[in-house]
Amino acid sequence: MNSDQRDHQRESQNVNDEFSFFHVDEQRYFFPQSELRGTIIDMSASGIGLLTDCTLKPGNLLKFNHSDLPQLGVVMWTVNTGDKFRVGIRFL
Numbered sequence: 001m002n003s004d005q006r007d008h009q010r011e012s013q014n015v016n017d018e019f020s021f022f023h024v025d026e027q028r029y030f031f032p033q034s035e036l037r038g039t040i041i042d043m044s045a046s047g048i049g050l051l052t053d054c055t056l057k058p059g060n061l062l063k064f065n066h067s068d069l070p071q072l073g074v075v076m077w078t079v080n081t082g083d084k085f086r087v088g089i090r091f092l
Helices: none
Strands: 011-024 030-043 047-052 061-064 072-080 085-091
Touching: 047 072
Parallel strands: none
Antiparallel strands: 011 030, 011 061, 030 047, 047 085, 061 072, 072 085
């Protein structure tokens, strides 16, 4: 059985990008938290894999600032790799 649960094939990347981390409050408004940087290490039609120094948690919303990606994504999972975080993001 294949443990990879992705719906779309991934393609390796090595693209630096900037993104904003957003918080959702009770009224569902978005408030920019900061400008952050990361490296896109793989991409598919439904999401990306990101390597970053930022501690991101499942459910966090991200807005990508300087790329041809869809503008919004949600963090699905995060793994601490020691000095960085490997993050799986699904496009919204």
